[in-house]
Amino acid sequence: MRRLLTALLIGTAVYSQAQTKTEKLVDYVNPIIGTQRMGHTYPGATVPFGMVQLSPETDTASYEKDGHYNPDVYKYCAGYQYDDKTIVGFSHTHFSGTGHSDLGDFLIMPTVGVLKLNPGVADKPGSGYRSAFSHQNEVSGANYYKVKLDDHNITAELTTTARVGFHQYTFPKSDQSHIILDLMAGIYNYPDKNVWTYLKVVNDSTVVGFRQTNGWARTRTLYFAMSFSKPFYQHGYKKFDKREVYGGFWGKFNQTKNFPEIAGRQIRTYFDFKTEEGEKIKIKFAISPVSMDGAMNNMRTEAPGWDFDKVKNDGQQLWEKELHKIEIAGSKETKLNFYTSMYHTMINPTLYMDADGQYKGLDQNVHKADGFTNYTTFSLWDTYRALHPLFNIIEPKRNADMIQSMLAHFDQSPEHMLPVWSNSGNENWCMSGYHSVAVIADAVIKGNVNFDANKALDACVATARHRDYEGIGEYMDKGFIPDEKSGVSVSSTLEYAFDDWAIAQLAKKLNRNDIYEEFIKRSENYKNVYDASIGFMRPKLANGSFRTKFDPLSTINEGFIEGNSWNYTLFAPQDPESLIKLMGGDKRFVRYLDSLFTMNLPDKYFAETEDITRDGIIGNYVHGNEPSHHVAYLYNWTDKPWKTQERVRMILPMMYKPTPDGLGGNDDTGQMSAWYIFTSLGFYPVAPGSDQYSTGSPAVDHAVINLDNGKKFTINVKNQSAKNVYVQKMVLNGKPLDKLFISHDEIMNGGEITFYMSAKHK
Known part of the structure; x- marks a missing residue:
């Protein structure tokens, strides 16, 4: 009888997996989500x-x-x-x-x-x-x-x-x-x-x-x-x-x-x-x-x-076909959120060439894409964070072609720069940073290359040395952008520093040590705009002194773009250990992080924050604006990693719902949705350009990532529930995982990770 029962259970499991494989996933796509507000x-x-x-x-x-x-x-x-x-x-x-x-x-x-x-x-x-x-x-x-x-x-x-x-x-x-x-x-x-x-x-x-x-x-x-x-x-x-x-x-x-x-x-x-x-x-x-x-x-x-x-x-x-690249088990609500997020991540970037391969380039001449598909609609300030890293897992060929499109853009650019925010054969110069370099570095570090990586590095370096663009000259000379030169001097300094770190990782991978040394040093420039006397990133004047009048909660004329100092002070995803030390160590850093989620932001700031609405805001944490997307994962570098698990499981249901108003902010060509996908699976790319993903708390019951190389990476979740948000232990390929990270190779080589969940943190 026991053998018969075992056989029945095995048969049921096989049948269930087969059902999941053939399940019609387009039925869970609801493009109405996000059309309200x-x-x-x-x-x-x-x-x-x-x-x-x-x-x-x-x-x-x-x-x-x-x-x-x-x-x-x-x-x-x-x-x-x-x-x-x-x-x-x-x-x-x-x-x-x-x-x-x-x-x-x-x-x-x-x-x-x-x-x-x-x-x-x-x-x-x-x-x-x-x-x-x-x-x-x-x-x-x-x-x-x-x-x-x-x-x-x-x-x-x-x-x-x-x-x-x-x-x-x-x-x-x-x-x-x-x-x-x-x-x-x-x-x-x-x-x-x-x-x-x-x-x-x-x-x-x-x-x-x-x-x-x-x-x-x-x-x-x-x-x-x-x-x-x-x-x-x-x-x-x-x-x-x-x-x-x-x-x-x-x-x-x-x-x-x-x-x-x-x-x-x-x-x-x-x-x-x-x-x-x-x-x-x-x-x-x-x-x-x-x-x-x-x-x-x-x-x-x-x-x-x-x-x-x-x-x-x-x-x-x-x-x-695209939706089946990740097959999940969970409630109907979870599947609606998940597969609509998958759908939203696969709308942009968009194809930009005719059936015969011809397209109009940045130079307004007609070109032919040779050996790649040409794309446009690169909202890179948003998408370098999670969308392109997601593509490196489930859309590697497309992502490599997108990079080839960026390199073609560079070749056609009279400014000799990689795209910042481009569409329809045009550069819009919108937002700050030069984040195409992070997309390129992330792909090369993860082995997703169908282009000349050294040529790509040269394009990254040329972009980052373009002294006439958005304060780069002052940034190179002083180690920060002076407040007098830019209304977003602090956030641009922080974003340039991250991009420089990405260039350094790319150079290190390619054994270009001179470039590595130059840019790893530049990547520490974020420290130059930290005012230890008040504990915030702060606008700095050309003479090296900090601006006197300053409100770290305001988003208007305080040196930041789409955020305030309280959020941007946490923006050094390339170097969390040093940031924590800079801010006074674990205890003070955790207290700062906690305050971001729990503070009662005065009403006067909501006219300035997030487009006159409270959309996308939890306390002072602005999920609707991308510079905060890595923040909940920073607890993993402290002695309280369980707070990452707690925070991400709080954010998910608050910011994502299967309703017309179910997105807590602009989806930003798929970045908001990519955050949801990664976080629901239990890991997130805190620093694109690294091969590591920081672990969190999975919200799905089970998932299988069907990789283009024919392998599968399976995510098992034991004791999953809305209350069981804390991870008691993780097992990777049958062995206890004693770190809070998994690597890109560990995913791409196939295998399985099992999360054991509980209502109590460790």
Whole structure:
């Protein structure tokens, strides 16, 4: 009987594992998460790392409102806010989770009835082509979005390939059915963002064109090809610019209807149909960074037919493959959070080249990616911390290609610098640091190299020695950036010091000792802005004295970016041991860490901290801003490592929920989600550029990381519960783990780690 029972138990375990393997993980992806408040995610359709992000716009905020800066510009970074009641249309490019607005190219809106070519306003029904909608009639999933446009009685469905947006609109019976193509709409609209637009009618079912914009990316041209499943019987346009709009015949003929081509700055076009009840009109909309011919070729290559369901299913299979790289066991809520986080980490960076490998580079010339896939949308101030380290485990080939894209950027850069924050063949120079060097160092240290590592090191060094950029000259000469030279002098000094440490690790790996010595010394510059008399990092004047007037809780004009001194004083992830010593040793350091999470931050600071909301804040710990992401793990360098376990298990449910407002801050192109994934698995890359991961407290019941090398790394969790957050012991490959770290090789070589959990700390 005992043998039979054992056999049954073994059989049940095998069956359970088999079920997990074949479980449909896309069902746990809910792109609505983060669309309310400050998550700045979008609910529309995309494939992993796709060039097209086809999603609804609930409004389009202009830069100015009543002659003043419009705060809604920040609200609509992703074009969609869950609390809104109307949809303006569906556009093809979006940032995911950023704190800056742009993109929203080529907005399409289906309508019926009297043609209206103005979107109108949300509080005046019928004032334009926008439509009311209900979340009850909205479906958002991996590579699929569906909604009913109530005012037009039209059901809209969206899906994509990598370079093609596929629309399917189910119309009512009408002799006045329209599809509007808005060439002037976009996220973050300010005067003259549209430099020029052009559209050419190829035939009665195909149009091509382009849009030139001067937005966050200052020199950007995006080309398109648009194909309808049914011929339109007439078409037209309206101009919304007082300046002359030139047509194909230079204005000599009346071309507002059935024009052959049109060009101008502010144009909306329309295409008319007669539809039967329930008739579906499908649109394939391909984009290209290179040319209209490139867009047409992208369409022919990726979406040759009209089978909407096949395109949707093919894209979902791509997601299924990616999501199965980590298979977890846990509650439904845990799986919703985990796999939506996986989804959000695999949206950016985005593909940026045509199907034939051509792309437009930083120098505005056309290049061909030779032996790699070219990517863009590098929000490196955010993503070097956890997103790219996650890729080194589950997306090593893609991450190496992303680095090749960064090196191509360097080669094309007139400044001879690696990217800081780049998109669409442009450098935005947003945020501080030169964190592409940390991404490169992390990949090389972990053996993920398909590029010339020595050439990459040379690019890192050239970037870090660029004396004319953001105070680097003063930093090199003085060991800090003077307060007089920069409004973010302290945080930039700290971030440069970390990047310098990463360069030193890369140089050490490559036996470039002269560079190692130079940059390991530079990496200690964080100590130069620490004021021991008050126990905080503090702005320093050019003469070497600390600035007199100073508030360590304020985020305004105190020398820091997206944080205050209380948070940034803990920013030396490359050297926690020395930081602890600098701050007075274990006891004082733990007390400081505790205060960050437990203090009652006065109300006056919330107007300055985290965008006038309390989103992403626990005490004075700002999880919604990335410089704090390593902080909870710093207890591992003290005599109270159990507090790391306690803190991370507190942060997880507070900052991540399977609800529209379930992200405690901007997802920042996947960094917030990458933190969740690592932390849920029980370890985190405190210092990218190191091969070590600091252990925490896993929130999953079980996990298997399916590695590209064919091996598996299994995470077992014994006695898991919401109360059992403390780790009593860890066993790695059958042997007790007597340290608070695991190495990259220990993961990539396969094996298993077992966490034994308890309600009491050791």
